[in-house]
Amino acid sequence: MHIVIVGLSHKTAPVEIREKLAFAPTAMERPLRQMLELATITEGLIVSTCNRVELCAVTREPDAAVAELRRFLAEYHEISPEEINENLFDYQGEEAIRHLFRVSSSLDSMVLGEPQILGQIKTAYGYAAEFKTAGLILNRFLHKAFSVAKRVRTETAIASNAVSVSFAAVELARKIFDRLDNKGVMIIGAGEMCELAARHFVSNGISKVLVTNRTFERAEKLAAEFNGKAVPFDSFVDHLAEVDIVMTSTGAPNFILGKRQMEEVLKRRKNRPMFLIDIAVPRDIDPKVNDIGNTYLYDVDDLQGVVQANLKERQKEAGKAEAIVEQEIGQFHLWLGNLEVKPTVIALRRKFEEIRQQELEKTFGNLKDLTGKQRKSIEAMAGAIINKILHKPTAALKNSQNDTSGEDYVDAVRTLFDLPAPSDDDQEIKPLDDPDQA
Amino acid sequence: MTANLLLFKITLLVYFVATICYLIGVISRKEGFRQSAVWILISGFSVHCVTIVVRWCSTGAVPVASMHESLSFFAWALVGTYLLFYWRYRTVMLGAFITPLALSLMIIGTNQSAQAPALNPMLDSWWFPVHVTLAFLGHAVFAIAAAAGIMYLLQERMLKSKKFSGLFYRLPSLDTLDSMNYKCLTFGFPLMTMGIISGAIWANSAWGGYWRWDPKETWALITWFIYAALLHGRLTIGWRGRRAAIVAIIGFCLLLFTFFGVNMFLSGEHSFRNFTGQ
Numbered sequence: 001m002h003i004v005i006v007g008l009s010h011k012t013a014p015v016e017i018r019e020k021l022a023f024a025p026t027a028m029e030r031p032l033r034q035m036l037e038l039a040t041i042t043e044g045l046i047v048s049t050c051n052r053v054e055l056c057a058v059t060r061e062p063d064a065a066v067a068e069l070r071r072f073l074a075e076y077h078e079i080s081p082e083e084i085n086e087n088l089f090d091y092q093g094e095e096a097i098r099h100l101f102r103v104s105s106s107l108d109s110m111v112l113g114e115p116q117i118l119g120q121i122k123t124a125y126g127y128a129a130e131f132k133t134a135g136l137i138l139n140r141f142l143h144k145a146f147s148v149a150k151r152v153r154t155e156t157a158i159a160s161n162a163v164s165v166s167f168a169a170v171e172l173a174r175k176i177f178d179r180l181d182n183k184g185v186m187i188i189g190a191g192e193m194c195e196l197a198a199r200h201f202v203s204n205g206i207s208k209v210l211v212t213n214r215t216f217e218r219a220e221k222l223a224a225e226f227n228g229k230a231v232p233f234d235s236f237v238d239h240l241a242e243v244d245i246v247m248t249s250t251g252a253p254n255f256i257l258g259k260r261q262m263e264e265v266l267k268r269r270k271n272r273p274m275f276l277i278d279i280a281v282p283r284d285i286d287p288k289v290n291d292i293g294n295t296y297l298y299d300v301d302d303l304q305g306v307v308q309a310n311l312k313e314r315q316k317e318a319g320k321a322e323a324i325v326e327q328e329i330g331q332f333h334l335w336l337g338n339l340e341v342k343p344t345v346i347a348l349r350r351k352f353e354e355i356r357q358q359e360l361e362k363t364f365g366n367l368k369d370l371t372g373k374q375r376k377s378i379e380a381m382a383g384a385i386i387n388k389i390l391h392k393p394t395a396a397l398k399n400s401q402n403d404t405s406g407e408d409y410v411d412a413v414r415t416l417f418d419l420p421a422p423s424d425d426d427q428e429i430k431p432l433d434d435p436d437q438a
Numbered sequence: 439m440t441a442n443l444l445l446f447k448i449t450l451l452v453y454f455v456a457t458i459c460y461l462i463g464v465i466s467r468k469e470g471f472r473q474s475a476v477w478i479l480i481s482g483f484s485v486h487c488v489t490i491v492v493r494w495c496s497t498g499a500v501p502v503a504s505m506h507e508s509l510s511f512f513a514w515a516l517v518g519t520y521l522l523f524y525w526r527y528r529t530v531m532l533g534a535f536i537t538p539l540a541l542s543l544m545i546i547g548t549n550q551s552a553q554a555p556a557l558n559p560m561l562d563s564w565w566f567p568v569h570v571t572l573a574f575l576g577h578a579v580f581a582i583a584a585a586a587g588i589m590y591l592l593q594e595r596m597l598k599s600k601k602f603s604g605l606f607y608r609l610p611s612l613d614t615l616d617s618m619n620y621k622c623l624t625f626g627f628p629l630m631t632m633g634i635i636s637g638a639i640w641a642n643s644a645w646g647g648y649w650r651w652d653p654k655e656t657w658a659l660i661t662w663f664i665y666a667a668l669l670h671g672r673l674t675i676g677w678r679g680r681r682a683a684i685v686a687i688i689g690f691c692l693l694l695f696t697f698f699g700v701n702m703f704l705s706g707e708h709s710f711r712n713f714t715g716q
Binding site for chain 1: 612
């Protein structure tokens with residue numbers, strides 16, 4: 001049994017192609033069922049996000065399956081396969097395992113370490129489970145991928161340090177104030193980014209919110225949303241001393257806050273530190289304000305710089321994460337290889353048993369005057385011969401479970417003894433719900 | 439080698455290992471180094487406690503009468519105070535400043551005569567150990583303030599210039615560092631004040647005068663004024679942050695000068711020579 005993945009991501013395809021090949025999250029049943037109808041596919045899963053579309057499948061013939069999946073992906077979206085050929089990647093076996101583990105650990109994401117991708121894969125798995133296109137192997141594979149992602153998140157700092165501007169603002173505030181729960185924030189102007197950052201601040205414990213806007217009604221509306229207080233725009237400077245964090249995003253063409261005003265504010269605050277975030281372009285706060293002691297002024301570019309620095313920190317953690325992924329690949333690959341050992345042993349025994357029965361019938365046909373006791377001992381002798389012959393090969397097969405040679409032994413045994421096509425055994429090894437995970 | 443000297447050497451060795459761990463911990467991304475550094479330091483401190491008790495028992499006096507004993511005691515107070523702060527603030531990075539300092543004091547201590555001093559009978563008063571202990575505890579607390587000050591300046595510089603190194607992620611927040619500065623001041627200043635007063639009382643009983651303006655007394659008084667100014671500034675006119683950090687660093691430099699410089703460059707009643715009558 002092999003795992004194959006065919007797909008495309010932000011690394012291989014521009015958005016114009018990604019959007020053409022995306023699967024609507026509300027209608028996953030049809031593509032999943034069609035995928036499973038392909039001759040070579042026994043289990044299937046579709047991950048479709050704005051940054052990637054991936055078809056993950058279980059098959060006996062990986063090369064044929066990859067070709068079929070490539071064609072399926074194009075034809076389902078009514079595009080000619082040639083058109084997207086070079087945007088598609090495909091992985092088989094160990095590479096496919098590595099790929100999914102890396103994707104779910106967010107090592108392949110546009111923003112390294114972003115947490116959404118794991119949720120998206122869980123959703124994709126949810127559909128595959130719902131429409132019963134995921135069987136024993138995909139069940140186990142996906143659960144393994146989730147646990148790898150969890151290990152990566154807890155054992156490395158890949159997801160620490162904000163990589164969005166609004167989260168970066170919250171983290172900087174933490175580096176200045178330590179605790180935010182007894183701090184106040186003032187929102188000047190009502191830009192979307194300001195609102196988003198304000199939301200982050202409130203969810204991180206900020207207790208006091210003041211809002212000001214040229215149109216007082218808008219200020220009141222926003223203030224109501226945060227359980228805060230609206231202050232008139234003309235006199236907002238008078239209230240600055242009451243808050244620790246200020247966020248501005250007005251459309252004003254000039255600075256609305258100058259150095260002298262801020263010096264006054266700081267004096268009234270007895271130099272308690274202030275964190276000013278100026279998201280407006282053109283800027284709202286005179287950059288000279290940053291020269292005042294205990295005052296930290298960040299504009300959009302500064303915050304972007306922080307985000308870049310944080311991303312660099314994450315890059316350094318990626319190496320550790322890759323090592324975890326490598327460890328886990330080996331384990332899963334082993335499990336996959338061993339999956340076939342047991343049914344092979346059973347098929348081998350069954351084959352020998354059939355031969356024994358046939359030969360016994362023949363022999364008893366010729367020797368009609370045997371007593372019951374004699375027949376019994378001939379039967380037993382034939383059984384004993386089979387057991388003696390099979391003892392060593394069975395032990396060797398079972399031993400091969402302990403390393404990666406399992407697959408080779410299985411193939412050899414099946415060829416040597418001409419065992420029935422493995423798909424016959426699938427009923428046996430493919431219950432739709434993995435008992436391990438139930 | 440006496441048991442005491444052996445213990446001293448072991449302490450020194452363990453502090454050395456702890457220093458290495460702390461310094462690697464500053465540059466390394468691995469949490470392990472920082473955690474093990476703390477445990478190594480704690481074990482070193484335990485040995486140090488035994489060292490001092492053994493010394494005390496063998497000489498029968500609080501071991502602060504010679505330069506060797508004083509340095510060891512200073513280092514002990516320093517590490518002990520740091521561990522108290524670690525327990526409260528969990529700032530491993532502070533140790534990267536304090537442990538090398540303690541190690542340096544110990545190394546200087548090895549170069550000093552470890553001979554038990556024959557104490558000048560004039561100094562044989564209970565005020566003497568009280569005076570020295572209070573002074574050293576004050577020194578230790580102010581050393582923490584200075585280390586917090588250096589960390590504050592580093593962190594503040596990164597926040598102002600918006601250029602961040604890996605250190606940024608490991609240093610505590612400005613608020614934590616500034617509140618450490620204040621905590622140190624509120625503990626260190628009374629300790630230092632009581633140290634000076636007890637010294638004056640002792641001086642009166644030993645030399646018949648509370649204050650003789652010898653160089654050490656003068657410099658101690660200057661240092662005291664610096665810290666008094668900082669405390670006053672913090673409480674009344676909103677000194678904090680950068681300024682408080684700088685003053686704490688200057689104050690500690692003065693303390694070190696008072697302790698070492700005066701003994702080396704200036705002579706007076708406080709130099710150890712006079713104690714031991716050499």
